[in-house]
Every structure is written in structure tokens, then in C-alpha cells.
Amino acid sequence: MRKIGLIAQIFLIIFILIVLTGVSSLFLRISPDILIKTFKSKEFLFSVKFSLATSSISLTLSLLFSISIAYVLSKRDFFGKRIVENIIDVPISLPPLVLGLSFLILFGGKFGSLLEQAGITFLFSPLGVIFAQFIIITPYVERNIEVVFSKISKRYEFIGKSMGLSDFEVFKKIILPLAKEGIFTGLITGWSRAIAEFGATLMIAGATRMRTETLPIAIFLGISSGDMDFAVSTGVLMVIISFSILLLVRGVFKRNVSY
């Protein structure tokens, strides 16, 4: 048993070294001067603001859908529930590029024309970025909320009703407050995925400088045009964001309780 423990520890150390060397190479590649210069550039500021705006909108939409879907899946049993669950998981199981490609074909066809006639354009537009983020993050947000909803005893709902609450009041005053930590974790996970979304965004919204340029797209454009300083600086910022999110989620999970 001691030998197995030792071998496992060696694997652990090797993996930590791989992660740390990879991430630190980003920080070692760039000087503080270049970092500050990039952070002040118009293009960088656009990509930060654009990422924040699109991820906030996609997250809000996703939250609305996720809470509703999670409520149905955690509280109701119905014929074909497993199939519905599998369909919701499709964006998780498919590579984002393939998912993006499928919507590129959908929005590039007759359905897309109909939407365009109604003034809605997904392809190569900021709306496409929001849609790509929304479709990718919703299964993650939903799964987090569904887990916490299903942990809440149905008897709490019943006791609320017996105290004179309507079904909506039970949801608002009992289920949502009891699920708040799961919802928060879902939001953080969803936001980190939205900020980092690349494959589906590239397929649906394209990589247009100062138009559909999210942070990952900015890195892609930087490397494509040979501007490594810009790409690395953006990468450094994303590493900082990712670590902050990771710490935040860990903090929430530590306090997580089930009722």
C-alpha cells in the first residue's frame, strides 16, 4: 500500500509541475511594461468590456432557463425524462466547434433568413457571441442548480403550502433561498465558461476585430497576426480571472449544505 501511495504522489507532483510550468511560462514571457501597455490599448479594453457585457447577458438568459429547467427536472417525473436530460447535455458532450458549426448551418439557411427578416442576426454579430455563450454554458448552470433543487426536501414545499403560501410564494420564499448557494455556484461556473468560450463563438460569430472580439478571440487574433505580446497579455488576464473564479467556487463549496 505504501508503494502505491508513493507512485500516486509522483503522478500528482508531475501533473502539478506540468500545470505550473505551462501557466508560469505565460507570465515569464511578458514584461510588466508590455503588460501595462497592452492593458491600455483600445482593442484590449474593447475585448474586456465586450466579454463582460456578452457574458453577463448570456448568463442572465441562461439563469432564467436553468432555474426553470432545473425545477422541472428535479421536482417532476414524466415520461421521457431521461431523453430530455440527455438532450440538455448535448452542448456538454459535443465539441464546441461542432456545436457552433451546426448553428452556423442553421442560421446560414432558410431559418436564418427568416430571423434576419425579423431583424435578428446571429451570424457574425455580437448577438451570435451571446447565443454561443448561452448554449454552451446553460447545461453547466442548469446541472448545478438541479443538484441543489433535488436536495431540498419536497416536505418543505408542502409545509410552506400548508402555511398559506401559493406555489409561486413557496418557490420564491423557500426553494430559491435554500438553493442560493447552488445557484451562486452555477452562476460562477457559467460565467467562467462564458468568458472562456471560443469554439462555438468562432463558428457562429466569427473573429472580427473590435466587433465580435471576446478575450479568447482576442488571443486568437493576436496569434494569427503575429502580435504575441497582445495575445500573451490577454492570456495573463484570463489566468488571473480563472484563478479568482476557482477560489470563489471553492469558498462556496466549503460552505455548501444540503437541507
Next chain:
Amino acid sequence: MLVIENLNIKFGNFSLKGINLSVQKGEYFTILGPTGSGKTLLLETIAGRYRVRNGKIILNSVDITNLHPKDRKIGYVPQDYLLLPHLTVYENITLGKVQLDEEIINLLHIKHLLKRHPSMLSGGEKQRIALARALIRNPKLLLLDEPTSSLDASIKRVVWRNLDKIRDKLLVTVLHVTHDFEEALFLSDKIAIMRDGAIEQVGTPTEIFKMPKSKFVAELTGVENIFEGIGRPDGKGSFIFVDQELNFVTYERVQGKTYLSIRPENVIIKKCRENKINEFQGRIVKILEKGFFFRFDIDIGINIVSLIPAREISVLNLKVGDKVMLEINPEDVHSFAYNDKSLDWKGDEDDEKSKN
């Protein structure tokens, strides 16, 4: 007040079968049954947790069978209290947009607990809060699900007195379920015995105590002396032969195979024969001290149990091996229909299921 007509409901492999009950206004009605008999399922069905397709529940002449729980005017205290952990005691009580009622708060002594969260309360305090929460909406009917099952024995009696006080002061009709016969006896105006999802017997505590209708009821109410016998009517009463040597006289008319039951507290121990009816000679096999009582196992050809108040023991000065005489008043020899079923204490998976 509350009328339940032919209520049938299926829950997994368990079902309530043809429940008929009538609870009068102001009555303290207890449903007594072992774990697994469907007591919680019945209570939660009355409170509106389950949809009823077969049967009727009528409260104050209003059919509430499938009314939303919020419209039933029923207060419900679950066995595990179900206080909402994210709310303070005050918020828990006033959740349904009601004002605090000083009378209830003072009656239950919970004023000092109002700002606390449920995690900071003891079992007894949680129980009082759950009661206050159910009473504050001025319900027409109060449902209590095993309110003392998770409390220490010493607190149980305090709770019984509180429940009695609440009933007297607030004049509320109570439907209480329990597996504790002593609790049912202390609190109830009427008791219904429940078994396997059906009502076995309904009566006043005295009726249930003295005249159990079945072996199941007799065992549930603490009768230890239950014997099989053959009844033979004679004059106004009957003889019940347990075997050829041993027969008991009863004032009930019994014909053929039967069960007879004698409450242990009705088995009198004495030193000398007095040539009375139902006198038996026996030998003490075992003596157990049980607080205010001593429990004697006496061999009279069959093993019969007697409970004697502790203060009477010193007079008799009894010990194991002593020969004694037993006397049983024919009024205390009760018979009921012969069947082979007895009290089954198997775990109540269905009650547990319904709590999830």
C-alpha cells in the same frame, strides 16, 4: 367537524384502505398505531399533500378533498418539525403573512427564541415553534404527527400538559397520531387504532383500554396476558377453557374458539385462597421492578403477568419461588374474535418514504 368518508389512497406498495373517521368540534382525537400503519400518510393526505381520487375529506361541511393546502385552514406539525433553516423563528412563524399572536407566543413560552435560527434550538424548543407556526393561523383543525417521538421522556410529559393546555385555551380540534398508548390515553377524548392502512377500532380511551376488539389492539395497548381458548356460554356469562384444567369466567357471551385478554394490572396477587371466582394457585417465576410498579411472571399452568403498585409489595413480601393465589374479576376477562394475526412491528418503509 372533520369527516373522512371511504378514503383510499395508494403510495408505492402501501395504501390507505377505506378510511372512515368522524372527529367532533373541540375533540382531541388520536390515531394510534405501530410504525408502518399509515398514520403519517393519512395525516398528510388530510393536510393536502396527496391528490385523492377515491374518498372524501370534509371539514366544517366543506369538501376539502383536493383543495390546495393553503386553503384548508389546517395547522400541521410534522414529526421532524420542518422549520425552515434559512429563516429566524419569527420569520418561520409569520411566513404565511400573519401577525404574531401574543397569546400563543406566551402560551408556548417562545418570546425569547424569536430572533434565533432553528439550528440554535433544542428539540423541545423546535417542537414549540412548530406548534406556534401551526396555531398562529388560527386553524380549524390541528394535525400533530408524533409530536413527542424525538423528545426525552422527561420532556414528553411537559409537552402532553402543554398540548392539553392549548386545547383547553384555544379550543382547537386536534387530530394527533402516535404509537405511544400512554400518550393517547393521557390526551385523547377518542382513539382510533390503525393497522396496515385501515382503522381497526374506534372508541373512547376506556373502551379501547378495557375492550380491545382484536389481539392486535390488545397488544398495542399493553395487554400481555392474551391466551387462546374455547368459550362456552353459561348463564349470563361464559367459561373460557384455556386447557382442561384451566378455565376463566367472564361476563361476556363467548361461543367457540376465542382469544381472551386480561390486563396485567387486573391480576391481583394474594397469599390465601378466598374461594372466589377466577382464583388460581401459582408460583412466582420472575419479579422485575418497573418504577412505580413491580412486574410478576406467575406460573399457573400458563404464564400470566401481574403488575402490582410498588407500595403494595412490602405488605405481601413476595420473592421468586413463592406460592401465591391470583384473583381476576370476571369483568376484567375480555374476549375477542379468534384470528392468527398479531401486532407486527415491522419497519414502516412507507411512512419513511412519505417523509422524503
